Amino acid sequence: MMNFQSTRGHRGVTSQQAVLDGIAPDGGLYVPARMPVLPYGGWAQASFAQVAARILDIWLPGFDADNWMADAYAAFDTPEIAPLVSVGPRHVLELFHGPTLAFKDVALSVLPRLMKKAADELRPGQEHLVLIATSGDTGSAALHGFSGVAGIRALAFYPFQGISAVQRAQMVTMEGRNVRACGIRGDFDDAQRGVKAIFADGMPGNVRLTSANSINIGRLVPQITYYYTAYAALVWAKRIAAGDAVDFSVPTGNFGDILAGWLAKAMGLPVGKLICATNANDALHQFFETGFYNRRRPLVKTLSPSMDILVSSNLERLLWHASGGDSILVRALMTELASKGAYHIDEALRQRLSQDLVSISVDDHQALDTIRSVYKQHRYALDPHTAAAWAGAEALGQSDRPCVVLATASPFKFPQAMAMALDVPDIGDTVDAGDRLADWLGVPVPEALADLADRPERHSDVIDADFMAAYVRKAVNEPW
Numbered sequence: 001m002m003n004f005q006s007t008r009g010h011r012g013v014t015s016q017q018a019v020l021d022g023i024a025p026d027g028g029l030y031v032p033a034r035m036p037v038l039p040y041g042g043w044a045q046a047s048f049a050q051v052a053a054r055i056l057d058i059w060l061p062g063f064d065a066d067n068w069m070a071d072a073y074a075a076f077d078t079p080e081i082a083p084l085v086s087v088g089p090r091h092v093l094e095l096f097h098g099p100t101l102a103f104k105d106v107a108l109s110v111l112p113r114l115m116k117k118a119a120d121e122l123r124p125g126q127e128h129l130v131l132i133a134t135s136g137d138t139g140s141a142a143l144h145g146f147s148g149v150a151g152i153r154a155l156a157f158y159p160f161q162g163i164s165a166v167q168r169a170q171m172v173t174m175e176g177r178n179v180r181a182c183g184i185r186g187d188f189d190d191a192q193r194g195v196k197a198i199f200a201d202g203m204p205g206n207v208r209l210t211s212a213n214s215i216n217i218g219r220l221v222p223q224i225t226y227y228y229t230a231y232a233a234l235v236w237a238k239r240i241a242a243g244d245a246v247d248f249s250v251p252t253g254n255f256g257d258i259l260a261g262w263l264a265k266a267m268g269l270p271v272g273k274l275i276c277a278t279n280a281n282d283a284l285h286q287f288f289e290t291g292f293y294n295r296r297r298p299l300v301k302t303l304s305p306s307m308d309i310l311v312s313s314n315l316e317r318l319l320w321h322a323s324g325g326d327s328i329l330v331r332a333l334m335t336e337l338a339s340k341g342a343y344h345i346d347e348a349l350r351q352r353l354s355q356d357l358v359s360i361s362v363d364d365h366q367a368l369d370t371i372r373s374v375y376k377q378h379r380y381a382l383d384p385h386t387a388a389a390w391a392g393a394e395a396l397g398q399s400d401r402p403c404v405v406l407a408t409a410s411p412f413k414f415p416q417a418m419a420m421a422l423d424v425p426d427i428g429d430t431v432d433a434g435d436r437l438a439d440w441l442g443v444p445v446p447e448a449l450a451d452l453a454d455r456p457e458r459h460s461d462v463i464d465a466d467f468m469a470a471y472v473r474k475a476v477n478e479p480w
Contacts, residue, residue: 002061004030004217007320008334009327015060016118019111019218020128022211023199028330029317030217032059039268040242044232048081049073051232052110052225059221063117072109075099077447082106082226084233084404087380090393091239091404093230096383100170101410101448102306103257104141107214107222112145112152114218115210119151123208129476130212131198132156133191135253136163136306137409139181140170142212147176154212155475156181157191160462163305166413166449169431173455177480186465187299188253189311194468201469207476214256215313223260227269230404239402245272247403249393251385252276252284253307255314257406262318262356272401274357277392279307282361284315289359291350296341303364303417304384306409311337319345322352358396362388370394371421381418381441383411412437412446 004018005011008028013021018030036058044051049072053065073081078097085092098105119128130152132142139156146154156171160183171181184191195211203209214220227248234240248271250258258276265271278285280300287293295310302308320330336343362370370387374380382390386407393403411418412434419427424440427433432453438445463471 002036002059003033005033005327007031007316007327008331015062015217016122019060019114019216020118020122020208020210022209022213022216023196026331027196027200027334028327029215029313031317031320031325035266035321037268040228040231040270044228045236047079048225048229051229052222055224055228056110056221059224060114060218063114068113069110072113075109076105082229084230087374087405088378090390091230091234091402092380092386092407093226093404094407095226096407096410098141099144099448100137100140101413101446102137102141103223103406103408104137105144106226107219108138108141108145108212110222111142111212111216111218112149115152116149126151126206126208128152128208128210129203129472130154130210131195131472132212133188133195134158134163134171134213135188135309136167137413138213140167140174143171143174143176143179143181146212147174147179149178153178153476153480154180155472157184157195157468159183159187159191160185162187162301162308164414164416165429165431166415166434166452167305169452169455172457172459173452174458180461180475180480181459182471183462184465184468185462188309189295189299190465191468192309192311192313194465198469198472203473203476205476213313214254214259220256220260220263220314223257224264224267227261227264227271231269234402234404243270245270245401247272247275247393247399247401248406249275249277249389249396249403250406251304251307251389251408252278253309253312255284255312255318257408258357259314259318262321265356266321271356272399273396275389275392275396275403276357276359277388278359278361279304279367279388280361280363281308281310283310284312285359285361287315288350288353288357291345291347292342293337293344294342295337302384303367303414303420304388306385307388318353319349323349360392360395362391366391368417368421371418375422381411381422382407383409383414384417385409410446412449
């Protein structure tokens, strides 16, 4: 039986408890008491669902993933789930074929099933409220995944003026009597800070709080799958031999997606370098360059809103693993971040991190240039987040290893940015702009967005960030 502990010291939690609680009682994030080991082998040539089930069974035993994993991915528009395509000199891992067209669907098609099973076994009859802070994509993927799940309600807080029109529409039109979205007057960091404060204070009555953000280990683990399947696809296509190292370039905000790659490497997958591609909100890039993490700066609103983050929660997990499980150090660093807005690690730890990770900051101008250049040369449309990863691979990929660029969202979620890059006339940041972009590109609009402009708005609340706790207390006591 796999046991979990907190990055800040709390010990002795089962996989079911870790998934259901989301965050540890001491405010830390759950990590395995021992790192699972799963070397690459022929088993990874199986279907995506079969690979996902094997990884899940090793990390989170007791959920019988083999029995339902294929059903979890039934809503994806391709049987490959995450196809690897060749684009010029690189390989693009398309993670946007799920119901909300972003990589979050891969994990959030699985997490509701994990949480429901854990709740039925550990706390039958108790209601659970999933609290979500989203920078754009997690909210819609989580609300879609939890819609209709008995005994669990899901509430997503999003920055009202900090996401694209399509991202907002996907959330506020979401069906399901157990899901709700609420805008806040603030940014993602305000939403994330508010959610963590609510967790710390708890909720009165019979409602238990949990999380669907990547701070939840049940959200993080399924993302490991596509590193293995991408590697397997390269072996199958004879682009590499089994055992050769492969680099991955990852658009990075809250550090969950790239941490999944780091965990895959720690498990035994032959990963070379992980390229951490940020936008102008480059706290992570500066950290990997200097060892100094600093959130004391204005948040810049960019064309890649899912990366508009200054406090990357999953970095805490990486610090715990890289420091040899030093919970005292991690707790001190997180306390310093909360009280002073910054912390510094020693050079020895920074050097250990640099063995696996390199970083780059890509601003909007560079992202637009990349979208334009790749489309002109290869007739392939990158969304602005993926463009940052492509630019990172170009700038930092001077090795002879193959590089896989993670495409984390469909370009149709960001039509205004695409129009700016490709000089498409008369397209703004509107819900129906994807139709005009599709006409210009000569491809059909993704089915998941086909009728988005016609769906009724169901969740119109907007509040100040300081009122999040009061909003939640009121929400749990009223019908949705």
